[in-house]
Amino acid sequence: xxxxxxxxxxxxxxxxxxxxSSTLSLRYVLKAAGPDMVLVVPACCTSVIQGTYPRTAMNIxxxxxxxxxAAACASGMSxxxxxxxxxxxxxxxxxxxxxVDIGLQALSGxxxxxTDFLYICYxxxxxxxxxxxxxxxxxxGAITTTTPGGKVHPKKDIDRIIEAHNPPYIATACSAYxxxxxxxxxxxxxxEGPKFIHLLAPCPPGWRFPAEKTVEVxxxxxxxxxxxxxxxxxxTLQVSGPSRAAMKKRVPLDEYLKMQGRFRNITExxxxxxxxxIDRALARIACEVKQPCS
Amino acid sequence: xxxxxAMQLIATGNKAIAEAVRQxxxxxxxxxxxxxQTEIVEQIAAYVSDGTLASQYIPVESEHSAxxxxxxxxxxxxxxxxxxxxxxxxxxxxxLHWAAGARVPVVMANVNRALGPGWNVWAEHSDAFSQxxxxxxxxxxxxxxxxxxxxxMAFRIAEHEDVLLPLMVNLDGFTLSHTMQPLETVVxxxxxxxxxxxxxxxxxxxxxxxxxxxxxxFFRFRWDIERSMRDARxxxxxxxxxxxxxxxxxxxxxxxxxxxxxxxxxxxxxTFGKEAEVAVDDLRREGIKAGSLRVRWFRPFPVLDLxxxxxxxxxxxxxxxxGGVLTRSxxxxxxxxxxxxIAGLGGQEVTYRDMxxxxxxxxxxxxxxxxxxxxx
Ligand SMILES: Cc1ncc(C[n+]2csc(CCOP(=O)(O)OP(=O)(O)O)c2C)c(N)n1
Ligand code: SF4
Ligand SMILES: [Mg+2]
Numbered sequence: 001x002x003x004x005x006x007x008x009x010x011x012x013x014x015x016x017x018x019x020x021s022s023t024l025s026l027r028y029v030l031k032a033a034g035p036d037m038v039l040v041v042p043a044c045c046t047s048v049i050q051g052t053y054p055r056t057a058m059n060i061x062x063x064x065x066x067x068x069x070a071a072a073c074a075s076g077m078s079x080x081x082x083x084x085x086x087x088x089x090x091x092x093x094x095x096x097x098x099x100v101d102i103g104l105q106a107l108s109g110x111x112x113x114x115t116d117f118l119y120i121c122y123x124x125x126x127x128x129x130x131x132x133x134x135x136x137x138x139x140x141g142a143i144t145t146t147t148p149g150g151k152v153h154p155k156k157d158i159d160r161i162i163e164a165h166n167p168p169y170i171a172t173a174c175s176a177y178x179x180x181x182x183x184x185x186x187x188x189x190x191x192e193g194p195k196f197i198h199l200l201a202p203c204p205p206g207w208r209f210p211a212e213k214t215v216e217v218x219x220x221x222x223x224x225x226x227x228x229x230x231x232x233x234x235x236t237l238q239v240s241g242p243s244r245a246a247m248k249k250r251v252p253l254d255e256y257l258k259m260q261g262r263f264r265n266i267t268e269x270x271x272x273x274x275x276x277x278i279d280r281a282l283a284r285i286a287c288e289v290k291q292p293c294s
Numbered sequence: 295x296x297x298x299x300a301m302q303l304i305a306t307g308n309k310a311i312a313e314a315v316r317q318x319x320x321x322x323x324x325x326x327x328x329x330x331q332t333e334i335v336e337q338i339a340a341y342v343s344d345g346t347l348a349s350q351y352i353p354v355e356s357e358h359s360a361x362x363x364x365x366x367x368x369x370x371x372x373x374x375x376x377x378x379x380x381x382x383x384x385x386x387x388x389x390l391h392w393a394a395g396a397r398v399p400v401v402m403a404n405v406n407r408a409l410g411p412g413w414n415v416w417a418e419h420s421d422a423f424s425q426x427x428x429x430x431x432x433x434x435x436x437x438x439x440x441x442x443x444x445x446x447m448a449f450r451i452a453e454h455e456d457v458l459l460p461l462m463v464n465l466d467g468f469t470l471s472h473t474m475q476p477l478e479t480v481v482x483x484x485x486x487x488x489x490x491x492x493x494x495x496x497x498x499x500x501x502x503x504x505x506x507x508x509x510x511x512f513f514r515f516r517w518d519i520e521r522s523m524r525d526a527r528x529x530x531x532x533x534x535x536x537x538x539x540x541x542x543x544x545x546x547x548x549x550x551x552x553x554x555x556x557x558x559x560x561x562x563x564x565t566f567g568k569e570a571e572v573a574v575d576d577l578r579r580e581g582i583k584a585g586s587l588r589v590r591w592f593r594p595f596p597v598l599d600l601x602x603x604x605x606x607x608x609x610x611x612x613x614x615x616x617g618g619v620l621t622r623s624x625x626x627x628x629x630x631x632x633x634x635x636i637a638g639l640g641g642q643e644v645t646y647r648d649m650x651x652x653x654x655x656x657x658x659x660x661x662x663x664x665x666x667x668x669x670x
Contacts, residue, residue, distance in 0.1 A: 036497050040366070053511050056502035061495045063369060064504035065362060066388050072359030076324060076366030076374070079350035083321045083372065088497055106362065109355030 416641020
């Protein structure tokens, strides 16, 4: 049994929206990391939810940095702590925009250089801070304020980009499975070098569903295969429990899409493309798990 | 080991800066190469590789990241250094404001170079001028020795508790970065005390750094930067005086050459400011009572007393639609009516003979683009 520490590092009354799953997830991230850490946060919803100076809703040091610069800032911190011989953990908590778009160069550089840190991308599939514009991580067919008719390009596969850096640890997670997230953060922090966790974080106002459905939407993402939970430690892939179940028996994709107002314009063709992408991703994973590449 | 005795060397400006950095021994160096700065980062990388410098060297993938990494390291309380030039400096722009706002005493060498297009790797001050209002202290050096001495002093000034602002040491591309001159090194010893950053991250006392900040608090933080800029004037004087006492070389906000009895002042920055001294000697031989005033510290800008004298300003950078940046700065802070010469952009050759000509043919209040609309 995994014991979740009772300590709270996010205090009550953040300024997150009701049902904000990225904030719920951060609570578990911090519990897994413990107090000897620095959280690096680029411009994103998390830079807002921590509160306004001189108050803070966080009980750990939070370093806010420019939108594109989180991984580079963390590189500097990590190097400084190494030089001092200090074990303080450096964790980036960045949005999808700050990860797959504007921050990608710095992120790639930090991973290529073997920086000792954990980078968590919480993916609400749009630019939440600025009012829900599209990002490279917005899925096909989703309405955002800059794709009012629905996005015509598919979601960028950031995981395969990060995998190309051969990090010691990369995993996906979903806010609806906090225990899985907790275990993955714990595992990541036990390893040296650059670690990446890609966390799906349903966003009620952005995805247009009622706040109380935030866990249900997250679970449906996994049960439909839209989001696959897995981890790759030193190259070896393992599918996580909830997705193993989904691989056996999937809930129809429509169940997931119809809960969210952002997909109200999606075309049949786009749905089929989403379905094909799910099938392909699951097949690729199933194949690798059956016949691990040496 | 090197650094335990003073040495007489022949070095380029770049090598002199790398040597100064080696002696000050920052904990973290993060840098990205660009002509004509490359020699600085290559030399530092070599020092780290052969063990003569124990810094963590981060070979970042861009200048934006170089500055972000320096900021990240610095907020943990580590001493940091980087170097860049031209497009690299501009690529950092966002993070330059961040460094000043975060009150981190990052020291950076900037090898002054023109900005494209077209591609031009030669000396010009537009790169530094374009970062004028970022909250960085800026100093312009004119010799290899001065580049070395100033880089050492830079750490003590930036890290002083009354300053705690980042500091940019500017040196002209090629004319100084790649020119060999004699260099006498010093034994730094306790001239540079350990860095104490009062707001360094402390996990035992968790705080939020740079969160949302309302207008009242934000405004106070900005005033605090300006207050420290003003306080820096005294810190600079004190540190330069202590440097002079210990090591025998004296510096100040400006360098004056034959100015006491001068009727005409030739004002410039960087290597032009040294070349101007030769022009002054020539003019004096002709009976023209000229003096050279080299502006060393650009931020904070020095308090100048130019009263009763003619002034010729040579500008190696321009604010389009406004005027020569140094000229306009002098007009804003004195009653002088300078003859403004725009010269040396993109590495244009300007000799002491040309400079003597600027003085002879001066037209107070007017502007001339040397070699373009020169009236001879
Ligand atoms: C250089 C720069 N460009 C644009 C912005 C404006 N901006 C702030 S946060 C943000 C979007 C953040 O999106 P994401 O990273 O997905 O995080 P989220 O807000 O969704 O949590 C944008 C565009 C900025 N702060 N800096
Ligand atoms: S917009 Fe979405 S991600 Fe941002 S705080 Fe609100 S619920 Fe959370
Ligand atoms: Mg987002």
